[in-house]
Amino acid sequence: MQRTLGIETEYGITVDGADSVDVVAESISLVRSYTQVEPPVKDSALKWDYELEDPHQDVRGFRVDELMQDFDEAKYFVQDQNRKLSFQEIKSDLVLSNGARYYNDHAHPEYATPECKSLRDIIAQDKAGERIIEECVRRRNLHTTGGVVKVYKNNTDFVGHSYGCHDNYLMDRDIPFDVVIRGLTPFLVTRQIVAGAGKVGIENEEGAPGGVYQISQRADFFSVLVSIDTMNRRPIINTRDEPHADSDKYRRLHVIIGDANMSEISAALKIGTTSLVLDLLEQRLCPLTIELADPIAALKTISRDPNLKSTVRLYGGRSIGAVDIQRQYLVAAQQHLRGRDEETDWVLATWEQVLADLERDPMLCRDRLDWVAKQWMLDAFVEAEKLGWDEPWLQSLDLEYHNVRRDEGLYAELMRADKIQRFIKDDDVRRAIRQPPRDTRAYFRGRCIEKFARQMTSVQWDEIAFGENDHESVVRLLNVFDDEEVARYNAAIDKAPDVATLLRNLEMIRR
């Protein structure tokens, strides 16, 4: 890949046997349990700089007065005031030595990977997040006096509450956003057939039939094409404008429509194919001829047909299937990007094979794609137990597919039984738990945590502040993306014995 990437995942929590759970308290406890034996991370706790965030800024060139979620946020703020914890304490923000951010977001522990530039790194970092949270669950359960805490990497509670897994891509600012919308909409509506996590049931729809197995966990929660909101009236294309980079040059495409993946292949295809489509957009080579007549309806139609026989309407009256839409992007990418680098070629070959298998029989993909693996597993259970698909037990099994504990989770059981292909190795994940990727600015952030966490006064994706003797010095990372610049910052942090030397060396770089 040739792009800076990141994944943010909100996890769900429950406590075994409890009828009601204070998910905010549990989320805070889980996040904080990470600091118990992690001294550098402990020193970096609660130093996230919220003043540099502005979720109200819209990429279309204006700032909205309020988001639809502001009302919910205000309500939660009032509830959370009773906790006698400060805003910072409730958030419990940690920056980890691998460059990741780990914190409590809206009652969900959220792991935001460090910036990565390769598929191998981004998938390893995403899995490192799972392992870190699994370890937090273990530590939390050592001390809890209540029921056993369980954590799930999924996107729904089956009764209308969804939480996200957002994939992020740094891209050129100079592409008109209407071209981004036009080029990406059909791709994102159909991307679920390679990256959906599968779900039993339909949410947010009165009179919906029972016993439906869907390709996507999130499709039920999207109701508009374009918007800045992320918690209500969710859009297929999100317009939040927080590049965490030089806003004259870059935009961060914030994709909120994806499911959280357990399968490494699904996740690699999700990130890899999207990144290639952005390459096509930036090179003005993206297919712009597919225009869905009703993208929201198409999203749901495709999700609710795991046999992939449905077609969706285009402007002009023609109908087309999801595989054929994906294939149009694939063909353009093969034509223009093949041979560029090994990861690109892997994505192109795997994408082509998966689409061919889905077309022939979706079940052929049960060793690679989450939604098919889960359907296969549930099919086996329905058959063995002689159940109907409207049996509520199936939603519990769906949930357990996403349990992060490897001794309990059903995805983990499929892995153990060698029924799922891997994209990375366990050693990649072990390394990613503590080490940042070397080829992005995350390395500088992670090493700062490792070496100088105590002297840091605040941290954000694009800057780090150090304080000494009542004086604060800020290192801005707004333009640290190309390989040479990253290497200069890496060398500076590696060689610096103390903060003063680091700052002096960085000053020389900037001259």
Added chain:
Amino acid sequence: MPDPNAQFPERIHRPNSPAPWEKKETDEGGPRRPDVDAPDTKELLKKMRRVDPNQAKRYRQRTGE
């Protein structure tokens, strides 16, 4: 108990694309496929039966992003 694998169609046995950083295998050997055709789902079904049927009913979350 019926064999749940029996209902699935024959797989297309095309070689996988190994991850780009992995050592390329010889033409004869080919990369190893996961054992998806093995009939043994006994352990998986045993684990699935242990899942509390009411687990999802009790699972309630706040809306996130």
